Amino acid sequence: MTQPIEREPVSDEAILRYLDGHLPGGEREAFEATMASDGDLKARVAEMDLDFAPLQTGMAALLSGAPTFALPARRAPIWHYVAAAIVIFALGVGAGRLLPGATDSAGWHQAVADYQALYTTDTVAAVPMAPETRLAGLDRTGAALGLDLSGAAEGAKGLIFQRAQILQIDGKPLAQLVYLDATGAPIAFCITRREGADSAPKDGRLSGLNARTWRDAGYGFILIGDAAPDALRAATEELRGKIQL
């Protein structure tokens, strides 16, 4: 392809900025004016003008094919997934404030919150799972903690159970049960062993999310997500009644 030699040829970079909407108002108008009278420039713009919407839609669809790194699946040995789960969890912890040191109760709540803050509706909804797979995951997760979690699959008013997986904190298993609420917001219900006296549920706000935290019979609980405090309070009462301690 030959380019006509001009005194000040418009660069590809300028065309790119124009197409990407990065030219400031005045320059943009000047560019369009030049294009109107310069068929060659117009042709060069057309060569680079591309609708990225199908690419973005196709790419969005790919996300649903992503393997669930935290769950045992076909290919790799289970420790791969366990390692990945720990790592993903650590990533959720973010700045490494808590790594790998001991976490008091506020610490593990914050760790869960940081992890949960990375969740979107797609994270949860994009992984379709057969009901029996969900329940098997829940059984396994409960077994890791020595708890019968089967009641939690019923969810609560406005909360639909999606999946359960085992993470880890301070070398102890951490059960993560994921729900979607009516607005599609992901809500996590997490349980880990915590010594200490029982404590009644209380409201909290962590990493921009609302939470309810409590302790029963040597287990610490947190219900957290981008939901109204009232909704979390009601769901807490329901879920508490469904866990056999």
Add this chain to the structure above:
Amino acid sequence: MPRLWRYALVMTGNRAEAQDLAQATALRALERVEQFRPGTRLDAWCFTILGSIWRNELRARKVRLGTGHIAVEDVGLADPTPGVEVNILARQVLSHMASLPEAQRQTLYLVYVEGFSYAEAAAQLDIPIGTVMSRLANGRKRLKQVMSDDAAD
């Protein structure tokens, strides 16, 4: 994590390798978590790590093994997919992306799929911003050509 995996898939063109790459990225991120600067984007940081592992380690291995070429047909997309049409579209865009030279593919992906700015992409890839822009310009031309050829078939 699905986004890391997708980036890995676009770069490797192969499901198993994408999984290895995404996993290696997560492990590396954990080892270096103290290097993460709070207040900066965690996703960009992970993407940078993925890009560097790909560039410095896995890609070299693939090229050595002579398996650097991407066969999109080998990309087994997961079975529980939301719908057949979506699956076809996903396959198609992957195949279009795979037809680009690696540097263009990576840069286009970061800017037009992930929405990073030119400057952010430049920082991630450790290249000048002008290089990002020329890759985008050339990648656009090439992709446009590929897509119109495909549509004409």
